Amino acid sequence: MIASQRHRFSISDEVHYFNCAYMAPLSHEVSEAMVAAARLKEQPWTFRPADFFSVAEDFRSGAAALAGVPVDSVAIVPSVSYGLAVAAKNLPMAKGQQIVTLADQFPSNVYAWQDLASRTGGEVIAVKRPSQSCWTEAVLDAIGPDTAIVAVPNCHWADGRVVDLVAVGETCREHGAALVLDLTQSLGAMPLDFETVQPDFAVAACYKWLMGPYGIGMLYVAPRHHGGQPIEHNWINRGGSEDFSRLVDYRNDFQPGARRFDMGEKSNPPLLRGARAGIDFLMEFGVDRIAEALAERTSAIAEDAAKIGLASAPIGTRAAHFLSLEFPHGVPEGLTERLAENNVHVSLRGASLRVTPHLYNTQADHDALLATLAECLG
Numbered sequence: 001m002i003a004s005q006r007h008r009f010s011i012s013d014e015v016h017y018f019n020c021a022y023m024a025p026l027s028h029e030v031s032e033a034m035v036a037a038a039r040l041k042e043q044p045w046t047f048r049p050a051d052f053f054s055v056a057e058d059f060r061s062g063a064a065a066l067a068g069v070p071v072d073s074v075a076i077v078p079s080v081s082y083g084l085a086v087a088a089k090n091l092p093m094a095k096g097q098q099i100v101t102l103a104d105q106f107p108s109n110v111y112a113w114q115d116l117a118s119r120t121g122g123e124v125i126a127v128k129r130p131s132q133s134c135w136t137e138a139v140l141d142a143i144g145p146d147t148a149i150v151a152v153p154n155c156h157w158a159d160g161r162v163v164d165l166v167a168v169g170e171t172c173r174e175h176g177a178a179l180v181l182d183l184t185q186s187l188g189a190m191p192l193d194f195e196t197v198q199p200d201f202a203v204a205a206c207y208k209w210l211m212g213p214y215g216i217g218m219l220y221v222a223p224r225h226h227g228g229q230p231i232e233h234n235w236i237n238r239g240g241s242e243d244f245s246r247l248v249d250y251r252n253d254f255q256p257g258a259r260r261f262d263m264g265e266k267s268n269p270p271l272l273r274g275a276r277a278g279i280d281f282l283m284e285f286g287v288d289r290i291a292e293a294l295a296e297r298t299s300a301i302a303e304d305a306a307k308i309g310l311a312s313a314p315i316g317t318r319a320a321h322f323l324s325l326e327f328p329h330g331v332p333e334g335l336t337e338r339l340a341e342n343n344v345h346v347s348l349r350g351a352s353l354r355v356t357p358h359l360y361n362t363q364a365d366h367d368a369l370l371a372t373l374a375e376c377l378g
Helices: 028-042 051-067 078-091 108-120 136-142 164-175 255-263 269-286 286-306 335-341 363-377
Strands: 074-077 098-102 122-129 147-153 176-180 200-205 217-221 325-326 347-348 354-357
Touching: 028 269, 028 347, 028 354, 051 074, 051 217, 051 269, 051 354, 074 255, 078 108, 078 176, 078 200, 078 217, 098 136, 108 122, 108 176, 108 325, 122 136, 136 164, 147 164, 164 176, 164 255, 176 217, 217 255, 255 286, 286 325, 335 347
Parallel strands: 098 122, 098 147, 147 176, 176 200
Antiparallel strands: 074 217, 200 217, 325 354, 347 354
């Protein structure tokens, strides 16, 4: 078990925050890195042309190390929607083909595919899972000879139930379908073997489980797509852009690997250095150990919640870091308001209470959550 890291966050003892799936709090290290980086612009003459590249490459290398992928396969993006737009632009789809998604999937991983399907005469299939199972069987059953793309997360953003990406990746390859992943609710808290899953594209925003700031993310691009088309054309992604004296010697070639897909104005020190500090926090412990620690936390909450009548799926059906509590007689009226009045912060998604702790949580947080829930049910 990893000891609580609460001392590294600006969370008072009176606050009980179980909402990392909504937004991770910034650690002191992340905030300090962002502030120091923002102050660089106070004296712009100290920010050299080479720094436009080094600050981006430092984040890229950290993101690649965390995900366990080659550095050249990581692009820097501002959001999940940007990364998915890159994927949609570079994956073929013919009339009559299908894109498989999950029912009630997060909108950013739906709109891009609805647009692609409407432009190509295709169809988006949103699969539904059986009542108490994970999503895997429903996804596998939907993949067939007419499937062009499977666009799914590792776990559902609302209920935390998993998709077995190893099995899905294998089935995609059997049918010649592309696999696109939104890992925003899992990367950094849930191990993933990219080499085994073999996604075509995978994107993750940094402001949740990567413990970083809002407005920055990473996009994994499989090497087979490194010759693709970016969705914007900016100066810094072109070959030779390190030489500022020759920027008007316009070139058709790009920076190597997935860098051609980087967003414009990517060299933003506050975001990049803050995001890198968030990744460093995770790498200090390792994703495997973090996943184990969060599994212990969610399992303990689930066990005590069951004593007051709240049901939850077991780990395996749900992601270890992601707990969804179900109420036998429906959600009590004003539940989240009463929780907030007691400084217990969670999210209500549908008929379930989403409880997503991290390393900053303590036994006192656990006790406050369960005591308040018991009061609400009493």
